[in-house]
Amino acid sequence: DSGVTQTPKHLITATGQRVTLRCSPRSGDLSVYWYQQSLDQGLQFLIQYYNGEERAKGNILERFSAQQFPDLHSELNLSSLELGDSALYFCASSVPPGTEAFFGQGTRLTVV
Amino acid sequence: AQSVTQPDIHITVSEGASLELRCNYSYGATPYLFWYVQSPGQGLQLLLKYFSGDTLVQGIKGFEAEFKRSQSSFNLRKPSVHWSDAAEYFCAVGHNNAGNMLTFGGGTRLMVKP
Numbered sequence: 001d002s003g004v005t006q007t008p009k010h011l012i013t014a015t016g017q018r019v020t021l022r023c024s025p026r027s028g029d030l031s032v033y034w035y036q037q038s039l040d041q042g043l044q045f046l047i048q049y050y051n052g053e054e055r056a057k058g059n060i061l062e063r064f065s066a067q068q069f070p071d072l073h074s075e076l077n078l079s080s081l082e083l084g085d086s087a088l089y090f091c092a093s094s095v096p097p098g099t100e101a102f103f104g105q106g107t108r109l110t111v112v
Numbered sequence: 113a114q115s116v117t118q119p120d121i122h123i124t125v126s127e128g129a130s131l132e133l134r135c136n137y138s139y140g141a142t143p144y145l146f147w148y149v150q151s152p153g154q155g156l157q158l159l160l161k162y163f164s165g166d167t168l169v170q171g172i173k174g175f176e177a178e179f180k181r182s183q184s185s186f187n188l189r190k191p192s193v194h195w196s197d198a199a200e201y202f203c204a205v206g207h208n209n210a211g212n213m214l215t216f217g218g219g220t221r222l223m224v225k226p
Contacts, residue, residue, distance in 0.1 A: 002155065044216075090156065101158075101206075103155045
């Protein structure tokens with residue numbers, strides 16, 4: 001158990017809908033990262049928050065957004081969903097800089 | 113731009129045999145390097161990491177990796193593979209100037225023959 005908790009574990013939704021994925025980082029970790037794992041794109045970094053502020057942005061679509069709350073949990077919002085958004089979404093947390101990231105079990109999103 | 117290449121998409125080894133998974137990276141500065149393992153339906157578990165110092169690093173489950181700057185490589189090794197090692201392995205480079213975001217390789221799926 002990495003100490004990073006993601007909910008829900010599985011999500012099935014229709015195209016055009018909006019979903020929210022939730023992540024609780026390890027106790028004491030200030031940084032939260034979101035990654036997407038898909039068959040065609042592999043594991044890709046989406047976005048990082050540090051203590052409530054956006055720190056780095058990767059290949060995140062404009063339809064996607066994230067935030068980190070004062071209690072340090074984070075949410076990833078995916079809107080206007082398309083079939084191609086079906087993927088495993090991972091959250092990770094760390095105490096930066098120069099330390100490893102610990103990953104949650106992921107949320108498997110299926111868009112039908 | 114930074115990148116990580118894992119040349120072997122699939123590898124099959126016999127139980128008890130030695131294992132080496134290859135990883136090459138492209139990064140402008142001194143990299144932070146990681147190996148993660150993903151079992152089916154599971155998240156990513158850190159096997160080992162290299163930040164600085166001794167270029168041979170030991171990890172969990174009997175794995176080790178060697179950082180070779182001249183070859184831009186960080187290959188993962190295990191002297192004797194167990195059936196439970198069957199999983200997908202990912203090499204990653206961390207961007208220490210950008211708060212540790214990771215760039216991952218495409219992964220190597222390891223199958224273990226009895």
